[in-house]
Amino acid sequence: MNKENKDPKRAFSKKEKLAVELVSGRTGDADHINPHSKGGKTTVENCQIISPTANKKKGAFVYKPRKWQQEFMDSWNRRDEGIPFMLISIPGSGKTMATLEVARKWIAAGPDRRVVIVVPTVNLKTQWAKEALQFGLELQTKEFGTNFRHGFHGGVATYHLVGNSPLLFRKLCSAAPTMVIFDEIHHCGEDSHFGSGIKEGFELAKEKISMSGTPWKSDGKPIPFVRYDGNGYAVGNYSYDYPHALRDGVVRYLAFDHAKGSIQNDLTGESSELHEGITDEEAAFRLNRLLEPDGEFVRQQVRDAHRKLCECRKAVPDAGGLAVCKDQTHALKIANVIKEETGCYPSIIVSDAELENDNVESFRKSSKEWLVAVKKVSEGTDIKRLQVLCYLTNTVSELFFRQVIGRVSRVRDMEDYEGYVYLPADPRLIGFSKNIENAQVLAIKEEAETEGREIERGESQMDFTTYTTQHEGSEVVLIGNEEVSVQEYREIERISESQGLSMEKVRAVRVMSGISSSNVSMEETKELTTLEERCDKWRKKCRKSAYYLSKLLDCHPADVHKNFAPQKGMSESQLQDKHKKIIAQINQLKL
Secondary structure (H helix, E strand, O other): HHHOOOOOOOOOOOOHHHHHHHOOOOOEEEOOOOOOOHHOOHHHHHHEEHHHHHHHHHHHHHOOOOHHHHHHHHHOOOOOOOOOEEEEEEOOOOOHHHHHHHHHHHHHHHOEEEEEEEEOOOOHHHHHHHHHHHHHOOOOOOOOOOOOOOOEEEEEEEEHHHHHHHHHHHHHHHOOOOEEEEEOHHHHHHHHHHHHHHHHHHHHOOOOEEEEOOOOOOOOOOOOOOOOOOOOEEEEEEEEOOOHHHHHOOOEEEEEEOOOOEEOOOOOOEEEEOOOOHHHHHHHHHHHHOOOOOOOHHHHHHHHHHHHHHHHHHHOOOOOOEEEEOOOOHHHHHHHHHHHHHOOOOOOEEOOOOOOOOHHHHHHOOOOEEEEEOOOOOOOOOOOOOEEEEEOOOOOOHHHHHHHHHHHHHHHOOOOEEEEEEEOOOOOHHHHHHHHHHHHHHHHHHHHHOOOOOHHHHHHHHHHHHHOOOOOOOEEEEEEEEEEHHHHHHHHHHHHHHHHHHHHHHHHHHOOOOOOOOHHHHHHHOOOOOOHHHHHHHHHHHHHHHHHHHHHOOHHHHHHHHHOOHHHHHOOOHHHHHHHHHHHHHHEEEE
């Protein structure tokens, strides 16, 4: 952009900020809706109020939409306002980021607007709230009342909560202009009161975006705000399918390993196999028996999947494996099998809190090898380091299958462009896999045709293994007998080539300057907390200090708290002020 076209005024005045605070009902930092660096004017109509933490997070983040995301946003901008919009995009393609950018712009375009995001699982509430921070949005995830607490732009709730309290959300939508985003909305077809809940709760919402990772067919109970075609399939206003995502490099290519297995009746000695040429009924019976944790089939599947995971970790040290199980009891037994066969202590994620010994967030940040789960991380949860899937569940619907394999299809900017799926040779699963393989062949064929290369007529019939490669080599590279990561090696190589220096000299200078991959990764893992998390922290500090003060005063802690407003409704600054005053009293008594 030419300098003469850029607004020389960078900061908003106090009067401008105050005007926007009065209109929006929020306090915080004045921020440009359209960035100043991209020509955004420093005027009240281009001003939004966001929290200092969100502003800091947003300042370090520049959203650069992928081609498909920009196309979706353009399609959204051309919509008929107020008409429900459906986005269908494969798992791992970036639906969350695209819809958050839409929500950010919508909130900034009018006074007192808010957004509500509805998700299928509890852990996704935190994930959405964290992602929203990058866009300058603070989202409440608990303790919903007749309005959102001060400082929040909206909230994230589960379908279960909405189904049980639809009138609460109806009231929230009636209080101010509201956009609602339904994440993985097909879940509303699993429980009838979810569907009735979102209809009653969000009927008054100004804008509605429904999202799903794959089209699904109605079972006779249409989900509210969703359009269906003549065959009963959900229809998207914008769709992004698997072949397009492969060509764009958004998802990994997947290799499927189907293992035949046999079961033997210990009483009669009769043996039968699970393979492609049996009926669905025979397959269902044999599959259920085959997945018993004590059997040799499961143990061999675990050994094969772990062998592949170890190979992947040579190139990608934090690559992870996911074992999806039938139920909670089954998951605990499978975790024990993994421990016995591999020596690894897996994380276990199940829906019952009493059985949960880990959580999604801690596994995402760790480099642990295995995650064992039922359905809690089958969809939506973004753990990009998962690269190997061991399918040990007897749930065989295509919708579930596509959502589960989506856990190992998410690409990072690393040497992890393939995912590996270990499956029983169930004819239904084989059929689902072939659909994915055909899409991969189609993507390769279309890409080659685009580049002008002629494709042999029979190439579409080639076995999928033709298109896959093994992850070989090591993540560790030697420079002057010193080990460095691939990421650091590439940076040293770039500097070496541009400056005409040896790679060993470049590495030595980086070491003396304190630049290393460990320093970089430490900086990258610093994470800002949400407003809700910070308020919870200050409430705990206030309770702890009030308890200590009550001991000094020989009174009940409630007698200390009654001198202040109720903590539940306090803002972060009010909680900090309360804590400061209590500490001052404690220090005064100690004198």
